[in-house]
Amino acid sequence: MPDALPPALLRAPHRLAFLLGMLSTLLLFAAWFAELASRLGPHTIIPVVPAVMAHALLMLYGIFPLFMTGFIFTAGPRWLGTRPPSRMRYLLTPGLMATGVVGWLLGLALGKAGWW
Structure with missing residues (x-):
C-alpha cells in the first residue's frame, strides 16, 4: 500500500492524517447536508441516534x-x-481512524434502512 501513495504524502506523518481528516470532514459535511435536506420531507436519514449526538460523536471521535x-x-x-x-x-x-468514520456513517445509514 505505501507504494501506491504519492511520495509527498509519506514525507511527514501529518500530511496523510490531515488529508484523511479533510476527506472525512467533507464526507461528514455531505452526510449532514443530506440529513438537513431530508428534514424537508417526512423522514430523516439519521433516526438511529439523535442527529445532534451523531454530529457530536462524529466530530469528537472522527475528525x-x-x-x-x-x-x-x-x-x-x-x-x-x-x-x-x-x-x-x-x-x-x-x-x-478514517475507516471508523466511514463505518459509523454506514451504520447510521443501515440503521435507517432497518437492518437492525
Whole structure:
C-alpha cells in the first residue's frame, strides 16, 4: 500500500492524517447536508441516534483525532527528542481512524434502512 501513495504524502506523518481528516470532514459535511435536506420531507436519514449526538460523536471521535494524530506524530517526536514513528504506524493509524468514520456513517445509514 505505501507504494501506491504519492511520495509527498509519506514525507511527514501529518500530511496523510490531515488529508484523511479533510476527506472525512467533507464526507461528514455531505452526510449532514443530506440529513438537513431530508428534514424537508417526512423522514430523516439519521433516526438511529439523535442527529445532534451523531454530529457530536462524529466530530469528537472522527475528525479531531485525525488532525491531532497528524500533529502529534509530527511535533511529538521533535519536542521529545525521539525518533519519529515508522511509516507503517502513521499509515495504519489514520487509515483505521478514517475507516471508523466511514463505518459509523454506514451504520447510521443501515440503521435507517432497518437492518437492525
